[in-house]
Amino acid sequence: MVPTMDDLLDVHVGTHAPAKWDRIEEQQAEWPEESRQARPRIASEQLPWEDAGLRPRWVGDDTSQAVAAIDPCIYHGRGADELERFVRGTRQRSELAVHVWSFGDLENDQPSPLRGVYFAGDDSVHFPRIDEFWVSGTLIRVAGQPVVADGISGADRDLALRLARRSLELPWWSLQVVLQQAGAFFGTWTPLLTTAAGEVLAGVWTDNAEAGDDDRPLERHYVVPALPSYRPVLQWLAERAIPELVPNAARRSRRYVAEVPELQTTQEQRLVQQLDDLARNYEQERARLTTELAAERDRAEQVREPLLFGTGADLEAAVALVLRAAGLRVTALDPQLGTKSADLLLEMRGRRLLLEVKSSSGRPSEALVDAARRHLRTWPQLRGDTPVGGVALVVNHQHRQPPGDRTPLAYERREFVDSLNDVTVVTTLQLFDWWRQSQWAEIRAVFGHDAGEPASTAGSLPQTEPAGATRPWWRRRR
Missing domain, CATH: 3.40.91 (Restriction Endonuclease)
Known part of the structure; x- marks a missing residue:
């Protein structure tokens, strides 16, 4: 099937549509509060989907054309089928499947009573079709400004900078990869945001499978601390993640038509190249200065x-x-x-x-x-x-x-x-x-x-x- 150009790109959201939640809340209005399902924040917030060039595909929708997934669900009847269709669609198109997982619950910032007894942390994220390991997190408080991790660039660095603006008054979680058994880990886990003590506050796991591997679709899972608003996530997807990580999807949207090199003027291409060179030189110069600062700081600390x-x-x-x-x-x-x-x-x-x-x-x-x-x-x-x-x-x-x-x-x-x-x-x-x-x-x-x-x-x-x-x-x- 030849993809058609559209004004909006689909994004899978791992919960029911707002209208469905209206009906659910109506039905459970008489239920005891502890028995009611809680509407997720993403289904209640008024988000600028169309302004970002995106269209939400909820549980029950067709997610096969989605280019990314926000807070997908791995449980049957609650989004597992839609998540599977999203991944199959990206695999069919040989595109990277971008997942964004919100970690933790802003409404419940107390440590889990089961931590240390049954679980390694206060909360966890399990990636679909992967049982060998998962990401666990321990609730912490952060008093100092989070630090963007060294060695990251492009969309990853941009996301880290957006997350660094998150309020320090909110709860944070120290993330770590937990293995089912020794040697079970595969792929790459990259910290994006850390505390001054090196605790990981946000990270990304990347499957290192090659394109065309039927058993191992290309995947990238971003694990970020829960946000009061999903606007930064939508803006990051639209402005950086999709053009950079899923360029073929960007080509299918009129929003990104100016980003397609074959449709740019020679002058546009030259300026784009200069901006790319500037960004690369900036990262190199920043790395050099960071190294010099670390050495000077070590010297100064001796006195x-x-x-x-x-x-x-x-x-x-x-x-x-x-x-x-x-x-x-x-x-x-x-x-x-x-x-x-x-x-x-x-x-x-x-x-x-x-x-x-x-x-x-x-x-x-x-x-x-x-x-x-x-x-x-x-x-x-x-x-x-x-x-x-x-x-x-x-x-x-x-x-x-x-x-x-x-x-x-x-x-x-x-x-x-x-x-x-x-x-x-x-x-x-x-x-x-x-x-x-x-x-x-x-x-x-x-x-x-x-x-x-x-x-x-x-x-x-x-x-x-x-x-x-x-x-x-x-x-x-x-």
């Missing part, structure tokens, strides 16, 4: 985490890393002298400085400064052959609080601050801000010897905020 939240040896190591990056020579003294001396010895251009590194969950004790002075006084007895020109204190204060909530200065009592003419006090917040902006001169000016100007002129610079200076990010008002 950011211990410098802002660390204590003890981890904090000392982070401080030493920053000072070395600024061009100072740093020697750890604890392995040589134990707690009798300061933690670090700094050297630059012939000048040496002792450095004490401390942390405090609240406001730092003023006794920390006295301890630094004591280390300076006792240094000649420990290493008389290595004279030093002073001592400094780096303190990670209020380290259990978010950086933006901490006070900008370690010490604020005026009489005490005025007495800090012989000890340089620097907070790890200030040190971090210099480090993240690669402001090495500022670090050397406080701890070292820069451009011929002795570091002592810096005095207690971190204890004041210079007029007109740009405030660090953690102190800016939102």
